[in-house]
Amino acid sequence: xxxxxxxxxxxxxxxxxxxxxxxxxxxxxxxxxxxxxxxxxxxxxxxxxxxxxxxxxxxxxxxxxxxxxxxxxxxxxxxxxxxxxxxxxxxxxxxxxxxxxxxxxxxxxxxxxxxxxxxxxxxxxxxxxxxxxxxxxxxxxxxxxxxxxxxxxxxxxxxxxxxxxxxxxxxxxxxxxxxxxxxxxxxxxxxxxxxxxxxxxxxxxxxxxxxxxxxxxxxxxxxxxxxxxxxxxxxxxxxxxxxxxxxxxxxxxxxxxxxxxxxxxxxxxxxxxxxxxxxxxxxxxxxxxxxxxxxxxxxxxxxxxxxxxxxxxxxxxxxxxxxxxxxxxxxxxxxxxxxxxxxxxxxxxxxxxxxxxxxxxxxxxxxxxxxxxxxxxxxxxxxxxxxxxxxxxxxxxxxxxxxxxxxxxxxxxxxxxxxxxxxxxxxxxxxxxxxxxxxxxxxxxxxxxxxxxxxxxxxxxxxxxxxxxxxxxxxxxxxxxxxxxxxxxxxxxxxxxxxxxxxxxxxxxxxxxxxxxxxxxxxxxxxxxxxxxxxxxxxxxxx
Amino acid sequence: xxxxxxxxxxxxxxxxxxxxxxxxxxxxxxxxxxxxxxxxxxxxxxxxxxxxxxxxxxxxxxxxxxxxxxxxxxxxxxxxxxxxxxxxxxxxxxxxxxxxxxxxxxxxxxxxxxxxxxxxxx
Numbered sequence: 001x002x003x004x005x006x007x008x009x010x011x012x013x014x015x016x017x018x019x020x021x022x023x024x025x026x027x028x029x030x031x032x033x034x035x036x037x038x039x040x041x042x043x044x045x046x047x048x049x050x051x052x053x054x055x056x057x058x059x060x061x062x063x064x065x066x067x068x069x070x071x072x073x074x075x076x077x078x079x080x081x082x083x084x085x086x087x088x089x090x091x092x093x094x095x096x097x098x099x100x101x102x103x104x105x106x107x108x109x110x111x112x113x114x115x116x117x118x119x120x121x122x123x124x125x126x127x128x129x130x131x132x133x134x135x136x137x138x139x140x141x142x143x144x145x146x147x148x149x150x151x152x153x154x155x156x157x158x159x160x161x162x163x164x165x166x167x168x169x170x171x172x173x174x175x176x177x178x179x180x181x182x183x184x185x186x187x188x189x190x191x192x193x194x195x196x197x198x199x200x201x202x203x204x205x206x207x208x209x210x211x212x213x214x215x216x217x218x219x220x221x222x223x224x225x226x227x228x229x230x231x232x233x234x235x236x237x238x239x240x241x242x243x244x245x246x247x248x249x250x251x252x253x254x255x256x257x258x259x260x261x262x263x264x265x266x267x268x269x270x271x272x273x274x275x276x277x278x279x280x281x282x283x284x285x286x287x288x289x290x291x292x293x294x295x296x297x298x299x300x301x302x303x304x305x306x307x308x309x310x311x312x313x314x315x316x317x318x319x320x321x322x323x324x325x326x327x328x329x330x331x332x333x334x335x336x337x338x339x340x341x342x343x344x345x346x347x348x349x350x351x352x353x354x355x356x357x358x359x360x361x362x363x364x365x366x367x368x369x370x371x372x373x374x375x376x377x378x379x380x381x382x383x384x385x386x387x388x389x390x391x392x393x394x395x396x397x398x399x400x401x402x403x404x405x406x407x408x409x410x411x412x413x414x415x416x417x418x419x420x421x422x423x424x425x426x427x428x429x430x431x432x433x434x435x436x437x438x439x440x441x442x443x444x445x446x447x448x449x450x451x452x453x454x455x456x457x458x459x460x461x462x463x464x465x466x467x468x469x470x471x472x473x474x475x476x477x478x479x480x481x482x483x484x485x486x487x488x489x490x491x492x493x494x495x496x497x498x499x500x501x502x503x504x505x506x507x508x509x510x511x512x513x514x515x516x517x518x519x520x521x522x523x524x525x526x527x528x529x530x531x532x533x534x535x536x537x538x539x540x541x542x543x
Numbered sequence: 544x545x546x547x548x549x550x551x552x553x554x555x556x557x558x559x560x561x562x563x564x565x566x567x568x569x570x571x572x573x574x575x576x577x578x579x580x581x582x583x584x585x586x587x588x589x590x591x592x593x594x595x596x597x598x599x600x601x602x603x604x605x606x607x608x609x610x611x612x613x614x615x616x617x618x619x620x621x622x623x624x625x626x627x628x629x630x631x632x633x634x635x636x637x638x639x640x641x642x643x644x645x646x647x648x649x650x651x652x653x654x655x656x657x658x659x660x661x662x663x664x665x
Contacts, residue, residue: 357628357629357645357647358646360646360647361560361564361628361646361647365560365561365563365564368567369563438558441558442559445560508560508563511559512562513559515559516557516562518581518582
């Protein structure tokens, strides 16, 4: 029985031992499951490509759970869009406020191996570590810091050795982190590094995409502001893609069909071959395409377009570009206004040239005829200068009015100003008239000749004479067009007689002026004074 | 071929001072002036029916181009020259290559142009 008792006791102890071992095995298994679940959660969090903050939080939460730490912190460096480095952190086992009032973590003797990526720091009691308390100003944990004795820290670095941050764990009791915990944390740090790299790569990609979108928006804004259309042509398939503004340059709406054939058909037939040749040349040589041509938009209006482009060249191995151009891209601009302005300028220059040349001939004529009538050089000079200035006066009046017209009264005033004696002039008319440039010059010169003659031989030569300038208009009748009757009447001067030879003035008035303005001019040498009666059709005078 | 003396020249010019100059020069050269016509209707009438050997045409007649007159003269076989401040640049396509007297001109220039025209007179 003793043996039996002993056997029973032994058996009982064995059962107890078995039970204990079973319980231990079960506990170990449960621990394994818990740890695996923790790893699984971390892996899931990393795999889910959440934000960096969320990923980092999952890592630190998992780490605390895996090694039974009281506190965990993950300090990591981020680079913002300006390239500035700064540090963020995630906490486990303590609220964020626990660190909020501390200055940012520094590379003290304790932290240095982690932030420098040297290796793991594991201590059963960090306050006993020789590296502890070496740095000002706190020489150890600042007041209010979480109580940490057991300490485990691992750098988080990429495969290339770039330190991204550090994982830090603590416990208020000593001796809590063993070698196994260290292994777990090193593994976790590696996973965290991968997660952060993933995240940064994704963010960089996002940033690049955002930047590219912004650049595209800026480009579109610039194109739109400058009314620049953009286009692209597939050289092989002739597929043509044009922006809305580009389409509008060719008179097409955003929804209208507008392919390469439509483009070519829209170009003015006179410019089409030149355009196609320029495009072929650019495609053949890989050079620039730069051309201005006319387009006939669907409304029938002809407009001008400036198109520029460049062939996208794909060089072949032998360096030949032939056949290497796949597509062309470029811009188009409606330059109709500029072209019209250039045309106006060209016309203005021609007109100016015409006027200058005409004036030179007029001066040439005045010089030649003054010379014919002059008795001597001094007489020539006096008469010629006076005529030149008379001509210039009419030009002044016309220039003031954009060379469109001048007032009859102003023309007469301007020409008589040189002769003085304004109080000896009488005007009699109901309504002033505006005269076209040709009539302005002709009548201005005529008045000048009349006044010169009056000052030399007529009413303005003595002290008593007067001149009356009068005009009336006569409406059109069945037999005559609407006419101006302009009359120059001298009185009170010496008796006048017809000159023995007809001078320049008389010729200009009776023949020149009458012919030029399609009217009649009659000079009457009355006893009382010279009378010049002009009858001129208004059609030849009006602007 | 005729000599300049007694050559009957139609002058179309709308500016009195200029036509006076041309008349004087033609007179010096011994030519007989027909006109001058200052407006297109008168010029057309003379170009179509007057007795003339040659013509001198101002290109721009009060803003109206002279070319219908040139066409009428061509139809009659009357040689003519344009007088223009533009030179040949002022001529429209069918008339490019016609004789042109560039304004302003010397009497010698007018003589040379007229001699060219006189050479075409049968």
